Amino acid sequence: MxxxxxxxxxxxxxxxxxxxxxxxxxxxxxxxxxxxxxxxxxxxxxxxxxxxxxxxxxxxxxxxxxxxxxxxxxxxxxxxxxxxxxxxxxxxxxxxxxxxxxxxxxxxxxxxxxxxxxxxxxxxxxxxxxxxxxxxxxxxxxxxxxxxxxxxxxxxxxxxxxxxxxxxxxxxxxxxxxxxxxxxxxASVGSPSRQIVQIVAWMKQNFAQAIGINELADKAHMSASAFRQHFKALTGSSPLQYLKHLRLQEARDQMLLNGLDASQASGVVGYESPSQFSREYSRLFGLPPQKDIQRLRQA
CATH class of the missing domain: 2.60.120 (Jelly Rolls)
Incomplete structure (x- = not known):
């Protein structure tokens, strides 16, 4: 009822x-x-x-x-x-x-x-x-x-x-x-969603590694096109976009909770270029790293 x-x-x-x-x-x-x-x-x-x-x-x-x-x-x-x-x-x-x-x-x-x-x-x-x-x-x-x-x-x-x-x-x-x-x-054995779940679990543990779509598809035992299609159907984003979100969210947590600066946080999550990190961070969260963290702490 x-x-x-x-x-x-x-x-x-x-x-x-x-x-x-x-x-x-x-x-x-x-x-x-x-x-x-x-x-x-x-x-x-x-x-x-x-x-x-x-x-x-x-x-x-x-x-x-x-x-x-x-x-x-x-x-x-x-x-x-x-x-x-x-x-x-x-x-x-x-x-x-x-x-x-x-x-x-x-x-x-x-x-x-x-x-x-x-x-x-x-x-x-x-x-x-x-x-x-x-x-x-x-x-x-x-x-x-x-x-x-x-x-x-x-x-x-x-x-x-x-x-x-x-x-x-x-x-x-x-x-x-x-x-x-x-x-x-x-929970269906062998369903595409279960394979994608396993890949996401791996991505959450290894997001700092440099990895391409073909390697992720191989881990899921799918072709790259099938993997991309099933991944987007489940998450609403491409695998690499999802990985980027994981990295940027983790970097944000590291700065907010552990006091890292933007350069340190970008390195922890796998960015080689701090300037690229800052651009992508601003694009996702609407503010540069330092200003965003200041806003969150004030809130």
Whole structure:
């Protein structure tokens, strides 16, 4: 059964989440892989990378841009990300008295694949229009499972024994629910999406290396043209453009969190030319590295 944003289950979960962390910001919870996000005002569009995860929007609204596609997710809706994607995200509805509240559960690919095998679910149709990000209304079962998972912070002695069981229940409900076919597509043995997922995992670990499209295609056991086509269908960008986003986002994090200057950060992520790094950084984030980091710190 689907539920609306005004439903008492959503409101109860929002109250529980807000009681957990009333301060504006991003909060790690005592439950592994579960984070809480609160905003008192709308935010500026921010370049970031969404990973394999489930988000529940409990209050307010957010907007996510992927290439030229737009996703709007409002209170009472869930957003499933089945692929690591560079996106532009911002909160569009939030006030001090009615803040944006979102829960994000990082999902485990191994658990998804294992659960698919155990349930012996049918594979998605080849005609399925796969979506790396899908938005759906939250159903009562998913809301209840997430409530029990978050509620474990009140009985920390049960987190180790029960959290993984609740996470598996959430995966089962996702596989059977309106997000299900997209998640099943991800886990399908031999499907192009699975091969692309493996390549992206490799790229995230080796983004500083110089590598061309042919080498990436070889790793995926595809022709260069097929690899480029499947990659763009899943991510909305070319493989090399995606790699560039990974490098620039990592460089931004290194400058913001670890205090590196632009020259140091460009070298860490594999740029040989600091001037090229600065040009591409400005093109993606709208400001030169130093001014962008100053703006983020002030914000």
């Amino acid at each position: 689907l539920i609306t944003s005004g439903n008492s289950m959503i409101q109860s979960l929002a109250d529980t989440a807000f009681a957990y962390g009333r301060r504006e910001g991003d909060h790690d919870t005592s439950i592994p892989d579960l984070t809480l996000h609160i905003r008192n005002t709308p935010t500026e569009p921010l370049h970031c990378i969404y990973t394999l995860s489930l988000s529940l929007i409990l209050q307010g609204s957010k907007q996510v841009a992927i290439d030229d596609r737009l996703r709007i997710c409002s209170a009472g809706q869930s957003m499933l990300t089945t692929f690591d994607l560079p996106v532009i995200s911002h909160v569009t509805e939030a006030t001090r008295y009615h803040p944006f509240i979102g829960l994000v559960l990082k999902l485990d690919y191994g658990l998804i694949a294992q659960t698919c095998t155990e349930l012996n679910l049918e594979r998605p149709s080849k005609d399925l229009r796969y979506q790396a990000i899908s938005t759906q209304d939250i159903d009562t079962g998913l809301c209840d499972a997430m409530s029990r998972l978050l509620g474990l912070h009140l009985t920390p002695e049960y987190i180790e024994s029960l959290a993984q069981l609740y996470k598996k229940e959430i995966v089962i409900r996702l596989l059977h629910g309106s997000h299900g076919m997209h998640l099943r597509h991800l």
